[in-house]
Amino acid sequence: MTNPPAYRHLTPVRRAAGLFAGLALGAAVLAGCSSEGATTDCGLDACTVTFDRGVDAQTSILGVEAKLIGVDGDKATIEVGGEQLTLTVGQQATEVGGLYATVQSADEKQVVVRIGRNAG
Numbered sequence: 001m002t003n004p005p006a007y008r009h010l011t012p013v014r015r016a017a018g019l020f021a022g023l024a025l026g027a028a029v030l031a032g033c034s035s036e037g038a039t040t041d042c043g044l045d046a047c048t049v050t051f052d053r054g055v056d057a058q059t060s061i062l063g064v065e066a067k068l069i070g071v072d073g074d075k076a077t078i079e080v081g082g083e084q085l086t087l088t089v090g091q092q093a094t095e096v097g098g099l100y101a102t103v104q105s106a107d108e109k110q111v112v113v114r115i116g117r118n119a120g
Contacts, residue, residue, distance in 0.1 A: 075089075
Protein backbone atom coordinates (compact mmCIF):
# COMPACT_ATOMS: atom_id res chain seq x y z
CA MET A 1 0.00 0.00 0.00
CA THR A 2 1.39 3.39 -0.94
CA ASN A 3 0.78 6.70 0.75
CA PRO A 4 -0.98 9.38 -1.28
CA PRO A 5 1.25 12.19 -2.56
CA ALA A 6 1.69 15.04 -0.11
CA TYR A 7 0.22 17.61 -2.51
CA ARG A 8 -3.25 16.05 -2.21
CA HIS A 9 -3.40 17.27 1.37
CA LEU A 10 -2.58 20.82 0.26
CA THR A 11 -5.35 21.11 -2.33
CA PRO A 12 -8.04 22.34 0.11
CA VAL A 13 -5.53 24.77 1.61
CA ARG A 14 -4.66 26.14 -1.83
CA ARG A 15 -8.34 26.45 -2.73
CA ALA A 16 -9.01 28.32 0.49
CA ALA A 17 -6.04 30.61 -0.14
CA GLY A 18 -7.33 31.33 -3.64
CA LEU A 19 -10.80 32.02 -2.31
CA PHE A 20 -9.50 34.42 0.33
CA ALA A 21 -7.32 36.19 -2.25
CA GLY A 22 -10.35 36.62 -4.52
CA LEU A 23 -12.48 37.94 -1.67
CA ALA A 24 -9.74 40.37 -0.64
CA LEU A 25 -9.48 41.66 -4.22
CA GLY A 26 -13.26 42.08 -4.41
CA ALA A 27 -13.30 43.95 -1.10
CA ALA A 28 -10.49 46.21 -2.31
CA VAL A 29 -12.45 47.03 -5.49
CA LEU A 30 -15.58 47.81 -3.50
CA ALA A 31 -13.68 49.80 -0.88
CA GLY A 32 -12.17 51.88 -3.69
CA CYS A 33 -15.44 53.74 -4.18
CA SER A 34 -15.76 57.19 -2.64
CA SER A 35 -18.51 59.75 -3.20
CA GLU A 36 -19.79 63.25 -2.60
CA GLY A 37 -23.48 63.81 -3.28
CA ALA A 38 -23.77 60.29 -4.65
CA THR A 39 -24.23 56.72 -3.47
CA THR A 40 -22.77 53.70 -5.20
CA ASP A 41 -23.65 50.03 -5.42
CA CYS A 42 -20.72 48.23 -7.03
CA GLY A 43 -20.06 44.73 -8.26
CA LEU A 44 -16.84 43.44 -9.76
CA ASP A 45 -17.26 45.08 -13.18
CA ALA A 46 -20.08 47.63 -12.85
CA CYS A 47 -21.53 50.20 -10.46
CA THR A 48 -24.95 51.76 -10.14
CA VAL A 49 -24.47 55.37 -9.07
CA THR A 50 -27.28 57.50 -7.67
CA PHE A 51 -26.32 61.15 -8.06
CA ASP A 52 -28.14 63.76 -5.94
CA ARG A 53 -29.34 66.71 -8.02
CA GLY A 54 -28.63 70.29 -6.99
CA VAL A 55 -25.21 69.50 -5.50
CA ASP A 56 -21.70 68.96 -6.84
CA ALA A 57 -22.25 65.19 -7.18
CA GLN A 58 -19.24 63.02 -7.97
CA THR A 59 -17.82 59.61 -7.19
CA SER A 60 -14.72 57.54 -7.75
CA ILE A 61 -15.53 54.09 -9.16
CA LEU A 62 -13.73 51.40 -11.11
CA GLY A 63 -10.59 53.53 -11.09
CA VAL A 64 -12.12 56.68 -12.59
CA GLU A 65 -13.94 59.82 -11.47
CA ALA A 66 -17.60 60.14 -12.47
CA LYS A 67 -19.62 63.38 -12.13
CA LEU A 68 -23.12 64.56 -12.83
CA ILE A 69 -22.73 67.73 -14.91
CA GLY A 70 -26.38 68.57 -15.53
CA VAL A 71 -29.89 67.36 -16.35
CA ASP A 72 -32.37 68.67 -18.92
CA GLY A 73 -35.65 66.77 -18.90
CA ASP A 74 -34.85 63.12 -19.62
CA LYS A 75 -31.25 63.89 -20.68
CA ALA A 76 -28.33 63.79 -18.27
CA THR A 77 -24.81 64.98 -18.95
CA ILE A 78 -22.17 63.01 -17.10
CA GLU A 79 -18.40 63.07 -17.03
CA VAL A 80 -16.52 59.79 -16.74
CA GLY A 81 -12.74 59.63 -16.78
CA GLY A 82 -12.54 63.24 -18.00
CA GLU A 83 -14.92 62.73 -20.97
CA GLN A 84 -18.40 64.29 -21.06
CA LEU A 85 -21.44 62.65 -22.62
CA THR A 86 -25.15 63.46 -22.72
CA LEU A 87 -27.43 60.43 -22.50
CA THR A 88 -31.19 60.02 -22.63
CA VAL A 89 -32.87 57.91 -19.93
CA GLY A 90 -33.04 54.30 -21.14
CA GLN A 91 -30.63 54.83 -24.02
CA GLN A 92 -28.34 51.91 -24.87
CA ALA A 93 -25.04 51.93 -22.95
CA THR A 94 -22.48 54.20 -24.58
CA GLU A 95 -18.68 54.23 -24.22
CA VAL A 96 -17.28 57.13 -22.23
CA GLY A 97 -13.93 57.44 -20.46
CA GLY A 98 -13.02 53.82 -21.19
CA LEU A 99 -16.23 52.50 -19.58
CA TYR A 100 -19.87 52.13 -20.63
CA ALA A 101 -22.65 54.26 -19.16
CA THR A 102 -26.42 54.31 -19.30
CA VAL A 103 -28.89 56.55 -17.47
CA GLN A 104 -31.49 54.35 -15.80
CA SER A 105 -33.68 57.13 -14.37
CA ALA A 106 -33.79 60.86 -13.70
CA ASP A 107 -36.19 62.84 -11.55
CA GLU A 108 -36.18 66.12 -9.63
CA LYS A 109 -34.15 64.65 -6.75
CA GLN A 110 -31.67 62.21 -8.29
CA VAL A 111 -30.18 60.59 -11.39
CA VAL A 112 -29.36 56.88 -11.48
CA VAL A 113 -26.52 55.84 -13.82
CA ARG A 114 -25.00 52.41 -14.47
CA ILE A 115 -21.29 52.55 -15.27
CA GLY A 116 -19.44 49.37 -16.16
CA ARG A 117 -16.60 47.76 -18.00
CA ASN A 118 -18.99 46.33 -20.61
CA ALA A 119 -22.20 47.44 -22.29
CA GLY A 120 -24.27 44.75 -20.51
